[in-house]
Amino acid sequence: GEDVEQSLFLSVREGDSSVINCTYTDSSSTYLYWYKQEPGAGLQLLTYIFSNMDMKQDQRLTVLLNKKDKHLSLRIADTQTGDSAIYFCAERGLNTGNQFYFGTGTSLTVIP
Amino acid sequence: EPEVTQTPSHQVTQMGQEVILRCVPISNHLYFYWYRQILGQKVEFLVSFYNNEISEKSEIFDDQFSVERPDGSNFTLKIRSTKLEDSAMYFCASRGTDNSPLHFGNGTRLTVT
Numbered sequence: 001g002e003d004v005e006q007s008l009f010l011s012v013r014e015g016d017s018s019v020i021n022c023t024y025t026d027s028s029s030t031y032l033y034w035y036k037q038e039p040g041a042g043l044q045l046l047t048y049i050f051s052n053m054d055m056k057q058d059q060r061l062t063v064l065l066n067k068k069d070k071h072l073s074l075r076i077a078d079t080q081t082g083d084s085a086i087y088f089c090a091e092r093g094l095n096t097g098n099q100f101y102f103g104t105g106t107s108l109t110v111i112p
Numbered sequence: 113e114p115e116v117t118q119t120p121s122h123q124v125t126q127m128g129q130e131v132i133l134r135c136v137p138i139s140n141h142l143y144f145y146w147y148r149q150i151l152g153q154k155v156e157f158l159v160s161f162y163n164n165e166i167s168e169k170s171e172i173f174d175d176q177f178s179v180e181r182p183d184g185s186n187f188t189l190k191i192r193s194t195k196l197e198d199s200a201m202y203f204c205a206s207r208g209t210d211n212s213p214l215h216f217g218n219g220t221r222l223t224v225t
Contacts, residue, residue: 031211031213033213033214035216040218041218041219042116042118042203042216042217042218042219043155043203043205043214043216044216045213045214045215045216048213088155090214097160097167097168098143098145098160098162098167098168099157099160099168100145100157100214101157102147102154102155102156102157103154104153104154105154105155
């Protein structure tokens with residue numbers, strides 16, 4: 001299957017920006033997603049981007065896509081303690097059929 | 113907003129028993145999935161289901177597992193002869209059109225003792 005990689009941990013101070021990075025291997029990747037998982041809960045869709053875009057902004061969230069380097073990032077502006085969670089990157093490509101491939105998740109800790 | 117619902121939220125079973133995990137996908141969705149997440153590990157694809165049949169399955173999804181859509185609303189995952197290593201969170205997900213993202217339920221935590 002395809003590989004999606006993320007760093008495991010990130011700590012930021014409340015009010016700072018957080019940047020969570022993701023790399024993937026699927027050259028046919030068409031859709032890329034960010035999900036948030038709070039303790040004991042399911043995966044909540046935050047935002048997604050089509051591969052013909054290089055940026056998408058949605059309130060405090062900015063997604064940047066570098067398709068050449070197969071690199072996706074999620075920037076959270078003015079990070080709040082409620083943003084502490086695990087963030088998963090996922091991708092789906094033309095070669096992966098119905099499958100969505102998920103990264104290991106990045107655990108974001110926001111320090112008050 | 114419509115959501116995917118899963119029951120039970122926590123299931124404890126003894127090794128060797130059979131369990132059925134239940135899901136009600138979003139009502140107008142067409143594609144249904146099961147994923148699992150062993151504690152601290154990746155979210156792993158198990159199976160996808162479309163048009164009343166399995167469309168894809170991973171190598172994890174062997175003969176121990178089966179899925180069913182017994183009526184117009186439920187989507188179930190049956191695990192036969194459970195093993196200790198089946199302990200995990202099991203997530204159901206669904207999506208509408210071919211281009212739409214996955215929407216997940218809150219998961220069922222399965223503990224095999």
